[in-house]
Amino acid sequence: MAKAEKKRGSGEILGVLALLFILVGLYVALIQAPPDAYQGEVQRIMYIHIPSIVAAYLCFFIVFLGSCLYLWKRETRDDILAKSAAEVGVLFTALTIIEGSIWGKPTWGVWWTWDARLTLTALLLMIFVGYIMLRSLIEDEERGAVCGAVVGIIGFLDIPLIHMSVYWWRTLHQPPSIFRPDKLPWENIKWPLLWPLIINIVAFVFLSLYLLSLRIRVGETEERIKGEMLGGTA
Amino acid sequence: MGSWGFVLLAYGIVWLALVLYFLSLKNRMRKAGTKLSQLRSAGSPGKHEK
Amino acid sequence: MAFLKQTAWLLWKDLLLELRRRESLLAMFFFGTLLLFIFHFALDVQPDKAADMAPGLLWLALVFCGTLGLMQLFQAERENRCLEALLLSPIDRAAIFLSKVLFNLTLMVLLEIVVFPLFWVLFNLTLWERLPWVFLYGLLGTVGFCVLGTLFSALTLSARGREILLPLLLLPLMIPVILATIRGMEIILRAGDFQESLPWLHLLIGFDVIFLTAGILVFEWVVES
Numbered sequence: 001m002a003k004a005e006k007k008r009g010s011g012e013i014l015g016v017l018a019l020l021f022i023l024v025g026l027y028v029a030l031i032q033a034p035p036d037a038y039q040g041e042v043q044r045i046m047y048i049h050i051p052s053i054v055a056a057y058l059c060f061f062i063v064f065l066g067s068c069l070y071l072w073k074r075e076t077r078d079d080i081l082a083k084s085a086a087e088v089g090v091l092f093t094a095l096t097i098i099e100g101s102i103w104g105k106p107t108w109g110v111w112w113t114w115d116a117r118l119t120l121t122a123l124l125l126m127i128f129v130g131y132i133m134l135r136s137l138i139e140d141e142e143r144g145a146v147c148g149a150v151v152g153i154i155g156f157l158d159i160p161l162i163h164m165s166v167y168w169w170r171t172l173h174q175p176p177s178i179f180r181p182d183k184l185p186w187e188n189i190k191w192p193l194l195w196p197l198i199i200n201i202v203a204f205v206f207l208s209l210y211l212l213s214l215r216i217r218v219g220e221t222e223e224r225i226k227g228e229m230l231g232g233t234a
Numbered sequence: 235m236g237s238w239g240f241v242l243l244a245y246g247i248v249w250l251a252l253v254l255y256f257l258s259l260k261n262r263m264r265k266a267g268t269k270l271s272q273l274r275s276a277g278s279p280g281k282h283e284k
Numbered sequence: 285m286a287f288l289k290q291t292a293w294l295l296w297k298d299l300l301l302e303l304r305r306r307e308s309l310l311a312m313f314f315f316g317t318l319l320l321f322i323f324h325f326a327l328d329v330q331p332d333k334a335a336d337m338a339p340g341l342l343w344l345a346l347v348f349c350g351t352l353g354l355m356q357l358f359q360a361e362r363e364n365r366c367l368e369a370l371l372l373s374p375i376d377r378a379a380i381f382l383s384k385v386l387f388n389l390t391l392m393v394l395l396e397i398v399v400f401p402l403f404w405v406l407f408n409l410t411l412w413e414r415l416p417w418v419f420l421y422g423l424l425g426t427v428g429f430c431v432l433g434t435l436f437s438a439l440t441l442s443a444r445g446r447e448i449l450l451p452l453l454l455l456p457l458m459i460p461v462i463l464a465t466i467r468g469m470e471i472i473l474r475a476g477d478f479q480e481s482l483p484w485l486h487l488l489i490g491f492d493v494i495f496l497t498a499g500i501l502v503f504e505w506v507v508e509s
Contacts, residue, residue: 026245030241030245040237041237041238041241042237042240042241044241045240045241045244045245048244048245048248049244052248071502071505091251091252091255094251095247095248095251095252098244098247098248099244099247099248102240102243102244102247103240103244105240106237106240123456123459126456127453127456127457130449130452130453130456131453133449133452133453134439134440134443134449134453137443137444137445137446137449138442138443138444139442139444140442143442146505146506147439147440147443147506149505150435150439150502150505150506151439151453153498153502154432154435154457154495154498154502155457157494157495157498158457158460161460161487161490161491161494162457162459162460164460164487165459165460165463165464165487166459166463168463168467168483168484168487169463169467207252211252211255211256211259214256214259214260214263215259217263218259218262218263218266221263221266221267221270222266224270225266225269225270225273228270228273228274229273
């Protein structure tokens with residue numbers, strides 16, 4: 001019981017940290033940071049766009065870790081970790097696509113373009129929506145966990161290959177335009193634009209970890225309910 | 235729609251979605267918690283009888 | 285050595301079953317031909333554009349047929365709980381996986397041997413001398429498809445709604461194979477330059493090697509539970 005309390009406490013700390021950084025991040029992104037020289041105010045979307053994708057990748061890395069740990073040690077705890085991280089990751093991936101689309105409309109003139117990163121993010125979303133569907137369609141708990149872990153690992157291994165193929169497809173077949181799909185290289189970002197970005201990335205990382213900790217607690221409680229029900233009928 | 239419009243649209247959607255997800259998690263947590271305590275209070279006397 | 289022998293025996297068992305029932309291969313073959321006709325009606329492919337569209341149409345037809353084949357892949361093992369019996373026998377799990385991949389590959393290659401030339405005839409393509417290179421891409425792409433497809437076919441065995449879940453899980457993960465095969469074929473058909481298509485070829489080989497290894501490693505967990 002004390003362990004659960006301690007866990008809950010560290011979750012609360014994450015929540016407070018997330019809230020703090022979010023408030024500062026919102027202030028610096030919307031008010032303090034200067035508008036971009038080329039893109040104007042629209043550039044401010046980047047202060048949530050890049051943090052979202054960082055949070056999404058973090059979640060998918062956690063899915064991979066949880067999957068490996070589960071296959072190795074077979075502890076329900078690791079499976080709950082992977083399952084929860086997939087759910088939070090899907091949320092952040094979907095948000096990344098929406099933000100990219102809203103940023104693209106004034107920048108490129110269209111809501112959607114088949115640029116490498118946008119396409120890659122959409123594929124990432126499909127893979128992990130598939131993961132969640134698989135989990136919900138296999139009734140046997142243990143088998144679902146094993147199959148989910150395998151998909152989590154295969155999906156993660158596939159990401160670099162998908163990245164490579166999609167990127168080549170866009171660059172080998174059409175010359176890069178002025179609106180290069182890739183964001184400004186790091187060395188081109190100026191400090192006044194960079195540090196609000198860093199604050200927002202930290203904020204989103206804390207936020208995603210906090211949401212993850214909440215989701216894990218939901219999963220653990222559901223697991224305990226199952227345990228109680230099994231104990232009750234036995 | 236001006237460029238601030240796009241910025242506010244993006245921030246609005248993102249934070250709305252995040253808050254909704256947070257609330258849904260809290261809701262699921264609460265529902266699971268009450269169910270667990272119900273089960274425990276209903277199940278524990280049975281266990282003692284054994 | 286014993287491992288290869290086991291694989292060969294299992295492969296022989298599957299081929300014999302297929303030879304007697306002729307379920308998968310015939311269905312896949314007719315479905316593939318049907319798709320070529322449907323594509324032609326839908327897109328009204330002109331002879332001068334046929335070479336540009338050929339890779340996409342061909343590979344899509346193959347992916348759809350392959351998915352159809354994947355649904356059937358573990359059917360024999362599912363009936364009468366044969367999979368349990370197979371798992372009880374002293375056979376290496378990796379041999380089961382490899383034999384299924386090879387069986388699936390055999391079906392797909394037989395299909396390709398018929399469908400590729402048929403496509404050339406139906407769409408009046410004249411570049412017959414480039415067919416072998418296109419076939420090479422088809423083969424490497426098919427290996428990738430069979431490896432990942434077999435793994436996921438086994439993975440979704442006990443899932444509800446397996447018929448829809450399998451393509452839904454498989455196709456996004458197959459994007460590197462789909463892109464590499466189609467683009468590689470396209471470069472060869474358009475320019476006839478094999479060198480230029482080499483990056484895609486490397487990507488395909490990389491995909492095949494990575495997932496064949498991963499498949500052999502994880503298949504044990506997929507079937508045991």
